[in-house]
Amino acid sequence: MPDVEDGFIVIDDIRLEYHRIGNNSRHSPTLVFLHEGLGSVSMWKNFPEQLAEKTGLNAFSYSRQSYGKSSLLPLPRQVNYMHDEACKILPSVLELADISHPIFIGHSDGASIAIIYAGSARLPQPVALVLMAPHVFNEDLSRASIRIAKQAFKKKNLRERLKVYHNDVDNAFWRWNDIWLHDDFINWNIEEYLPAISTPVLHIQGKNDEYGTAAQIEAIRIQCAGPVEVLMLDNCGHSPFRDRTQATLDGISTFIEQHDLSPN
Numbered sequence: 001m002p003d004v005e006d007g008f009i010v011i012d013d014i015r016l017e018y019h020r021i022g023n024n025s026r027h028s029p030t031l032v033f034l035h036e037g038l039g040s041v042s043m044w045k046n047f048p049e050q051l052a053e054k055t056g057l058n059a060f061s062y063s064r065q066s067y068g069k070s071s072l073l074p075l076p077r078q079v080n081y082m083h084d085e086a087c088k089i090l091p092s093v094l095e096l097a098d099i100s101h102p103i104f105i106g107h108s109d110g111a112s113i114a115i116i117y118a119g120s121a122r123l124p125q126p127v128a129l130v131l132m133a134p135h136v137f138n139e140d141l142s143r144a145s146i147r148i149a150k151q152a153f154k155k156k157n158l159r160e161r162l163k164v165y166h167n168d169v170d171n172a173f174w175r176w177n178d179i180w181l182h183d184d185f186i187n188w189n190i191e192e193y194l195p196a197i198s199t200p201v202l203h204i205q206g207k208n209d210e211y212g213t214a215a216q217i218e219a220i221r222i223q224c225a226g227p228v229e230v231l232m233l234d235n236c237g238h239s240p241f242r243d244r245t246q247a248t249l250d251g252i253s254t255f256i257e258q259h260d261l262s263p264n
Helices: 048-054 081-096 109-119 142-155 159-163 169-180 193-195 214-223 245-258
Strands: 004-011 014-021 030-034 058-062 100-107 128-132 200-207 228-233
Touching: 004 081, 014 081, 030 048, 030 109, 030 169, 048 058, 048 245, 081 109, 081 169, 100 109, 100 245, 109 193, 128 214, 128 228, 142 159, 142 169, 159 169, 193 214, 214 228, 228 245
Parallel strands: 030 058, 030 100, 100 128, 128 200, 200 228
Antiparallel strands: 004 014, 014 058
């Protein structure tokens, strides 16, 4: 049974909740989970434990500011919020968590943050990227689905469903929803970071993803400097680790084995 630890990392008076699995050996890669735009530590459910057990690797997840049990940020959010997360917050998280060989497991916004970090030559560089439903540019489909989510939050049960995962569900939701629907965000694009990514990439996408099209896959596959593998999943929407858990676990595990990223 691996060691499990829950706590808070403090960065300039900002408290970020975290969940750690394993003994944190600096000599082996660590799975670092970067959650979606409405995610948190608890929204990963037991997926980090499952992947840690399957791969034999340590795992670390944390909730970004305004999510889960982490400190709140005031509204509104700025267009460059993912750049701030990738270039200012994430390096400090890795340092304080004593992680020197990260494998980023990013979902949606978290995958985009992983791309910005890896393409910005930040240290420590990830030894691999697993990108689930990443965005490298804004799409009409994304905005249409986010508008639907807005109505579901206001008039249906989405608010109640999300409330159990966040100390302040309104802050968490509107910080995500408002900026993605803002006119200044229409031209948001991070493709410039792709050519600097030489580490192996596994791109996992659901064929029924309601927030992104295959254009995201092509941009990443063509522009990354290193090898890019694509796992397309049938009967899968925007959240492969929830919709097709076993296939996602198997795909990531195989990718890690093929690139010799298993524990030393």
